[in-house]
Amino acid sequence: MTGTPAAAAHITIDGQALEVPEGTPLLQAAATLGIEIPTLCYHPNLTPNAICRLCVVEPSRGRTLIPACAVGCFDGLQVSTDSPRVQRA
Numbered sequence: 001m002t003g004t005p006a007a008a009a010h011i012t013i014d015g016q017a018l019e020v021p022e023g024t025p026l027l028q029a030a031a032t033l034g035i036e037i038p039t040l041c042y043h044p045n046l047t048p049n050a051i052c053r054l055c056v057v058e059p060s061r062g063r064t065l066i067p068a069c070a071v072g073c074f075d076g077l078q079v080s081t082d083s084p085r086v087q088r089a
């Protein structure tokens, strides 16, 4: 028996809309759009620990930058990977 498929999350990265299964790592969603987010501490075979903060992106809502390696996509998520704030970080 198979599990229930994940709900769809409609997200926007750098103005590009994308639909992914909810919980898809943001880093992976960005890669499907050809957007490369730099990483240092991330490894696909390890649990993300978000220590280096090299992969931070700026969400449209919220005050803090979020690590793309440790955040799962949810419906309505909108982020920028190259805003001035991200560049400074």
Ligand code: FES
Pocket: 038, 039, 040, 041, 042, 049, 050, 051, 052, 053, 054, 055, 056, 067, 068, 069, 070
């Ligand atoms: S790659 Fe280090 S916090 Fe994301």
